[in-house]
Amino acid sequence: xxxxxxxxxxxxxxxxxxxxxxxxxxxxxxxxxxxxxxxxxxxxxxxxxxxxxxxxxxxxxxxxxxxxxxxxxxxxxxxxxxxxxxxxxxxxxxxxxxxxxxxxxxxxxxxx
Amino acid sequence: xxxxxxxxxxxxxxxxxxxxxxxxxxxxxxxxxxxxxxxxxxxxxxxxxxxxxxxxxxxxxxxxxxxxxxxxxxxxxxxxxxxxxxxxxxxxxxxxxxxxxxxxxxxxxxxxxxx
Numbered sequence: 385x386x387x388x389x390x391x392x393x394x395x396x397x398x399x400x401x402x403x404x405x406x407x408x409x410x411x412x413x414x415x416x417x418x419x420x421x422x423x424x425x426x427x428x429x430x431x432x433x434x435x436x437x438x439x440x441x442x443x444x445x446x447x448x449x450x451x452x453x454x455x456x457x458x459x460x461x462x463x464x465x466x467x468x469x470x471x472x473x474x475x476x477x478x479x480x481x482x483x484x485x486x487x488x489x490x491x492x493x494x495x496x
Numbered sequence: 497x498x499x500x501x502x503x504x505x506x507x508x509x510x511x512x513x514x515x516x517x518x519x520x521x522x523x524x525x526x527x528x529x530x531x532x533x534x535x536x537x538x539x540x541x542x543x544x545x546x547x548x549x550x551x552x553x554x555x556x557x558x559x560x561x562x563x564x565x566x567x568x569x570x571x572x573x574x575x576x577x578x579x580x581x582x583x584x585x586x587x588x589x590x591x592x593x594x595x596x597x598x599x600x601x602x603x604x605x606x607x608x609x610x611x
Contacts, residue, residue: 427602428539482527482551
């Protein structure tokens with residue numbers, strides 16, 4: 385079983401729609417959860433982080449965490465073509481807090 | 497300021513060459529990382545430095561040699577690489593390693609091609 389799994393893409397949504405990206409993790413002791421956006425040929429850019437159960441909103445982005453279900457998601461409201469990128473879910477282990485493990489990524493395309 | 501600076505941006509090297517990748521941050525972060533990313537794959541952790549000491553080596557071949565001269569700088573020395581080592585090499589930094597709740601910020605990466 386992979387440590388961090390993301391819903392397989394690619395995901396295509398029309399402009400203005402809500403894009404929903406999902407991620408599950410296997411280490412129940414994980415404490416920190418991150419979403420990175422990566423444009424083709426560029427480095428990952430941190431867009432959201434969440435540490436506590438529940439929702440966290442930042443502009444058009446909402447991260448949701450459910451530690452009991454070992455599930456974290458990212459919602460992008462009013463999707464724009466500029467949101468088209470690969471979204472990487474990353475989880476930091478609970479013990480040393482140093483190893484950031486990434487999922488395979490979900491490629492999102494927002495169609496004008 | 498969440499800037500991590502990597503140089504060079506692009507590097508082409510032969511299999512007998514010796515080269516170094518450099519990474520610098522001035523955010524006061526005491527944890528620094530090297531990741532390797534192949535096309536259409538997620539970043540893979542190579543090394544972690546905590547307070548300038550190597551804390552994690554993910555069984556990386558010895559042809560990759562990391563160095564952390566001070567809290568702001570991280571180098572990756574390359575020697576006798578293979579074509580399959582061609583990838584995007586990413587540096588990242590974060591605050592104190594012992595706490596889990598710390599975000600890691602990435603540099604722009606060095607695109608390495610081994611010929």
